[in-house]
Structure formats: C-alpha cells, structure tokens
Amino acid sequence: xxxxxxxxVLGILTGGVYALMASGLTLIFxxxxxxxxxxxxxxxxxxxxxxxxxxxxxxxxxLSLVVTMPxxxxxxxxxxxxxxxxxxxxxxxxxxxxxxxxxxxxxGVLGYIFTTNYxxxxxWYETASFEVFGFHITYVYVFxxxxxxxxxxxxxxxxxxxxxxxxxxxxxLNRTAAQLVGVDVDRxxxxxxxxxxxxxxxxxxxxxxxxxxxxxxxxxxxxxxLTIIVLGGLGSLRGAIxxxxxxxxxxxxxxxxxxxxxxxxVFFVILIAVLIVRPQGLYGTRVRDRI
Amino acid sequence: xxxxxxxxxxxxxxxxxxALGLAxxxxxxxxxxxxxxxxxxxxKAVFTVMFVGLATAWNIMGGYTGYISLGHAAFFGFGAYAFxxxxxxxxxxxxxxxxxxxxxxxxxxxxxAVGIGWVALRTRxxxxxxxTIAFMFIVQLLAENLVKVTGGGAGLGxxxxxxxxGDFFNTPFYYAMLAxxxxxxxxxxxxxxxxxxxxxxxxxxxEDKALAVGVPTRTFKLTAFVxxxxxxxxxxxxxxxxxxxxxxxxxxxxLIGISMVLMAFLGGLGTLSGPVIGALLLEPAxxxxxxxxxxxxxxxxxxxxxxxxxxxxxPRGIVPSVTDLFRGWRRRRQMGP
Numbered sequence: 001x002x003x004x005x006x007x008x009v010l011g012i013l014t015g016g017v018y019a020l021m022a023s024g025l026t027l028i029f030x031x032x033x034x035x036x037x038x039x040x041x042x043x044x045x046x047x048x049x050x051x052x053x054x055x056x057x058x059x060x061x062x063l064s065l066v067v068t069m070p071x072x073x074x075x076x077x078x079x080x081x082x083x084x085x086x087x088x089x090x091x092x093x094x095x096x097x098x099x100x101x102x103x104x105x106x107x108g109v110l111g112y113i114f115t116t117n118y119x120x121x122x123x124w125y126e127t128a129s130f131e132v133f134g135f136h137i138t139y140v141y142v143f144x145x146x147x148x149x150x151x152x153x154x155x156x157x158x159x160x161x162x163x164x165x166x167x168x169x170x171x172x173l174n175r176t177a178a179q180l181v182g183v184d185v186d187r188x189x190x191x192x193x194x195x196x197x198x199x200x201x202x203x204x205x206x207x208x209x210x211x212x213x214x215x216x217x218x219x220x221x222x223x224x225x226l227t228i229i230v231l232g233g234l235g236s237l238r239g240a241i242x243x244x245x246x247x248x249x250x251x252x253x254x255x256x257x258x259x260x261x262x263x264x265x266v267f268f269v270i271l272i273a274v275l276i277v278r279p280q281g282l283y284g285t286r287v288r289d290r291i
Numbered sequence: 292x293x294x295x296x297x298x299x300x301x302x303x304x305x306x307x308x309x310a311l312g313l314a315x316x317x318x319x320x321x322x323x324x325x326x327x328x329x330x331x332x333x334x335k336a337v338f339t340v341m342f343v344g345l346a347t348a349w350n351i352m353g354g355y356t357g358y359i360s361l362g363h364a365a366f367f368g369f370g371a372y373a374f375x376x377x378x379x380x381x382x383x384x385x386x387x388x389x390x391x392x393x394x395x396x397x398x399x400x401x402x403x404a405v406g407i408g409w410v411a412l413r414t415r416x417x418x419x420x421x422x423t424i425a426f427m428f429i430v431q432l433l434a435e436n437l438v439k440v441t442g443g444g445a446g447l448g449x450x451x452x453x454x455x456x457g458d459f460f461n462t463p464f465y466y467a468m469l470a471x472x473x474x475x476x477x478x479x480x481x482x483x484x485x486x487x488x489x490x491x492x493x494x495x496x497x498e499d500k501a502l503a504v505g506v507p508t509r510t511f512k513l514t515a516f517v518x519x520x521x522x523x524x525x526x527x528x529x530x531x532x533x534x535x536x537x538x539x540x541x542x543x544x545x546l547i548g549i550s551m552v553l554m555a556f557l558g559g560l561g562t563l564s565g566p567v568i569g570a571l572l573l574e575p576a577x578x579x580x581x582x583x584x585x586x587x588x589x590x591x592x593x594x595x596x597x598x599x600x601x602x603x604x605x606p607r608g609i610v611p612s613v614t615d616l617f618r619g620w621r622r623r624r625q626m627g628p
Binding site: 029033034035037083086087089090092093094096097098100101102104105107108109111112116215219220222223226227229230234261262264265268271272275276279 | 357359361410411413414416417418420421422424425426428429432436545546549552553556588589590591592594595596598599602603606
C-alpha cells in the first residue's frame with residue numbers, strides 16, 4: 001500500500017512536467033489549429049541546450065533556463081514565421097508534416113553534434129533525497145514540480161490577466177471573430193508558438209535531469225504528449241494538465257502493481273478507452289467538422 | 292472534327308502518350324534484373340519498388356479520403372512479424388513456398404486494421420493523425436514486450452533460401468515486390484474509377500455532405516483503411532523475408548511510415564501516378580544519402596529538407612502542378628495567333 005502511495009506521489013510530481021510540456025502543445029493547437037509533432041524534439045533540444053551550457057560553462061541546469069527559454073522563444077517565433085505561416089491551404093494536415101520534418105531535422109542535427117549516446121543533466125539535487133512520512137523523495141522531482149507549477153502559473157497569468165492573453169484566448173475561441181474585433185491574429189500565432197516552444201525548453205530541463213535522453217528520445221515523448229492532449233481535449237489547457245496527472249499517476253501505479261514493462265501501455269489503453277467513450281476528450285468540445 | 296487541334300485528337304494523343312510511357316516503364320521494370328544484374332543495383336531496385344507499393348497503398352486511404360495516417364509503419368511491422376512467425380513456426384522450407392504466406396500475412400494485417408480502424412476512425416482530421424501515431428507505438432511496444440512470442444528487442448531471425456546464391460538472390464524478392472506494387476496500383480486505379488472511389492473523394496471534400504447524400508461514410512472509410520493496411524502488411528512480409536532478420540524498431544520504423552506519406556505528397560495526393568513518381572524520385576536519393584551519411588544521422592536532415600521544400604513550394608505535388616502547367620500552356624497556344 002505504501003508503495004502504491006509512493007508511486008502516486010511520484011506520478012503527481014512527474015505529471016507536473018508532462019503537464020507543462022503538454023500545455024505548450026495544446027496552446028499551439030488551440031491558437032493555430034496545428035499539431036506540433038516537433039514538440040518532443042523541441043523538448044529534447046531544450047535539454048541539449050542546457051546540457052551544452054553545463055558542459056561548457058558548468059551552469060546549473062535549472063539556472064540555464066534563464067538563457068535557454070528566451071532562445072527557444074525566439075526559435076519558436078522564427079519557426080512559426082518561416083515554416084508555419086506560409087501554409088495557406090489545408091493547414092491542419094500540412095502542418096503535421098512540416099512539424100514532423102522539423103522534428104527529423106532537429107534529431108539529425110543533434111545526432112550530428114552530440115552523437116546518439118545517452119546523456120543526462122547532472123546536478124547535486126539529482127540524487128540527493130529527503131524523507132517525508134517514511135517516503136524517500138529525490139529533490140529533483142520536487143524542484144521540477146515547483147518549477148513547472150511556477151511556469152504554468154505564469155502562463156495562466158499571461159493568458160488571463162493581460163490583454164495579449166485576452167487576444168490569445170479570443171483567437172482560440174474564434175479566429176475570424178477575433179480578427180474582426182481587431183486582434184492581429186498572425187502576431188498572436190507567432191508569439192503563442194514562441195511561448196509553447198519556451199515551455200518546451202523548461203520541460204526539457206526537468207525531463208533531462210530525471211531521464212537519460214538521446215536525440216531519438218523525442219518519438220517516445222511526442223507519443224505520450226499527443227496522447228495526453230487528446231485525452232484532455234485538443235486545445236484545452238485545463239484538460240492537458242488534468243490528463244497529464246491522470247496518465248502519470250496511473251502509469252506509476254501500474255509500474256508498481258503489475259510491472260514497469262506494461263506501464264507504458266496504460267497510456268495507450270486509456271487513450272483507446274477515451275476514444276471509444278468520448279472521442280472529444282475530457283474538456284474538448286465536439287465540433288462537427290473538426291474532431 | 293478531327294483536325295490537328297480538335298478535342299478528339301488531343302485526347303487520343305494524350306492517351307497514346309500515357310500508354311507509351313506506361314509500356315516503357317513496364318518493360319524496364321520487368322527486365323531490370325536482366326539489364327542490371329549486380330546485387331547493389333537490384334538491392335536498390337527492391338527498396339524502390341517496395342516504396343512504390345507502399346506509397347500507392349497509403350494513397351488509397353490518405354489520398355482518396357484525406358485521412359492522413361502517420362502510423363502505417365504499424366501495419367508494415369505487423370505484416371513482417373506475422374510472416375516471420377508463421378515461417379518459423381510452420382517450419383516451411385525456404386525457397387519460393389514462403390511467398391504463399393504473404394497473402395496470409397495480408398489477411399492477418401487486415402484483421403488488425405479492422406480493429407484499429409474501428410477505433411481510430413471515430414475521430415477526424417488532427418485527432419486521427421495523433422491516434423494513428425499512438426497505434427504505431429502500441430504495435431512497436433507490443434513487439435518489444437511480448438518477448439516469448441516475438442523474441443523482443445533481440446529480434447527474430449528468419450530462415451532464408453541458401454540455394455539462391457550470388458547475383459540471383461535479390462531477383463525473386465524484386466519480382467515479389469513488383470507484383471505487390473502492381474496489385475496496389477491496379478486496386479488504386481480500380482477504386483479511383485469505381486463508385487466506391489467516388490464516395491471516398493466525396494468524404495475528402497466534405498464528409499458531412501457526403502453522409503447527407505447517402506455515402507455510407509463509416510463503411511467506406513474503414514474499407515479503404517483496411518485495403519491500404521493489408522497491402523502495406525503484405526509488402527512488410529516480403530521485406531521481412533528479404534532482410535532475414537527483423538527487430539521492433541527496424542520494422543515498426545516511424546521513418547518508413549513518414550516516407551510513404553512524403554512520397555505520396557511529393558507526387559500528388561489522390562492521383563494514381565503521383566505516389567509512383569514520388570517513390571521513384573525519392574527512394575534512390577534517400578538510399579544514396581543514407582549510404583553516404585548514414586552513420587552521422589545527417590541523412591535525417593536531407594529528409595527534413597526535402598519534406599519542407601515539397602510542402603512549402605509544391606503543396607499539391609508534382610502531378611497536379613505539372614498537369615495545370617501543361618493545360619495552361621495548351622490553352623495559351625490555342626488562343627494565340
């Protein structure tokens with residue numbers, strides 16, 4: 001029983017990281033109606049940027065976010081301008097292919113620079129742990145969770161307390177109507193993409209401290225993130241966060257109760273169940289011609 | 292009205308042109324192992340023809356109905372494993388006999404596709420794409436974790452025909468791949484001309500309206516999905532026999548899944564000849580690149596670059612763009628002095 005409880009706590013802590021990564025993905029979908037298949041690769045890129053800073057400047061991984069998040073934000077805006085904006089017809093399908101291509105490109109470059117050996121971000125809190133109620137919890141999970149909460153909080157503040165956030169939410173609700181009331185939809189899309197990619201950088205650091213990664217890791221990551229946002233309902237931030245927590249807690253408990261090998265399947269089993277019962281996801285709305 | 296510029300002559304001439312091109316292509320394809328018997332060339336030919344078949348099969352679903360599946364590698368890998376396991380457990384002497392198992396692997400893949408399609412086709416557009424990706428990873432995970440059945444990450448070795456030595460070894464595989472590609476093309480051609488195909492195109496243009504005018508959309512989509520998957524599974528089984536050794540990441544490879552999509556897009560989505568042209572252009576180039584830069588993974592960059600160029604500059608693909616160009620040129624010439 002205590003093992004299950006411990007697994008649940010760990011699931012919530014790691015769920016926070018996935019919530020952060022998935023919220024970037026679902027934000028991008030909500031604003032632009034595109035699925036960023038390259039999101040996993042961008043997370044891994046963020047992890048490698050912090051890895052490079054650590055290797056060359058011995059910068060603490062979490063501290064390096066001060067550098068990598070703005071860089072990744074700029075990269076996101078650039079990618080949107082160069083590769084997403086030119087798509088005029090059939091954006092939804094074509095954007096999947098474009099972002100898939102970006103993922104392959106990032107994987108290729110990272111493989112060329114860093115080889116395909118596994119790496120992990122190192123810091124003192126990566127192995128040190130403390131005890132609460134008899135559980136041993138590694139610091140990194142707590143730090144990562146707090147960091148993700150802080151960034152998610154900042155994201156919500158931006159979205160719900162600023163006029164830019166109002167424009168983003170208006171665009172998510174109805175693109176044409178937002179345009180009619182004077183929202184510069186193209187600018188909102190570029191900045192939202194930048195924001196999504198910047199959160200990927202933060203997710204990448206936490207992922208990189210808690211997991212070994214190589215340029216190939218993005219496949220595993222993106223399949224999980226996509227499953228999470230489908231479960232939450234495409235374009236719903238709340239849905240993505242709750243779905244991430246549900247998925248990770250269930251996965252970690254399965255790992256303890258059944259076996260770690262089958263824990264991966266839980267993700268997909270839940271996905272199939274959701275699709276049969278509620279194809280629009282937890283918080284999705286069913287639009288006749290979209291979902 | 293049979294003057295040089297009349298409609299009848301023009302259609303006749305275009306048809307004759309097409310028939311001639313097709314005949315030349317068919318002769319070259321059939322005689323290739325005799326023209327260029329060295330194994331390096333025939334090996335490339337096996338893969339190129341394989342992708343002609345894969346892209347054509349994918350196009351039956353992705354091109355005609357507009358449902359983009361990025362997870363067809365699941366069916367490729369499933370077909371490969373179904374074939375490999377049958378071959379190993381039935382103790383069939385390697386040679387020509389195992390080719391008889393290819394349709395069996397196709398049937399097994401089809402039954403898997405009925406299940407996957409039933410769930411995945413409850414969703415549309417973006418969600419469908421995601422679900423197909425997820426299913427691909429399910430199949431990959433299963434192949435890896437059902438160690439007792441598949442051998443897991445250690446892979447599965449297949450018996451191979453030792454008597455097919457030297458230059459001849461690739462030839463039977465080449466013809467098997469060619470036969471499957473031709474079957475896929477004939478099916479694609481027939482579907483395109485049939486009422487069923489018309490229904491699929493209607494689904495692509497507007498699914499709700501198609502349903503409203505009486506197209507049984509669910510059945511049609513599922514049928515197209517299953518046909519497409521079964522063809523891919525059969526091609527996967529020949530691939531497994533040719534490779535003689537398979538493992539999960541090798542046959543359920545996301546790159547194979549995305550390659551057939553890229554080829555269909557490059558040539559022209561929803562056209563008959565598009566996927567063929569796409570595969571004939573891309574696969575040899577890709578093999579060359581993987582051969583030169585494979586170790587450094589830079590070939591992924593080549594992939595990404597081709598992909599981005601195709602989608603940003605030629606979003607409709609070669610065949611529709613060239614056809615339009617040709618028609619425009621024709622019209623201008625007719626209107627001239």
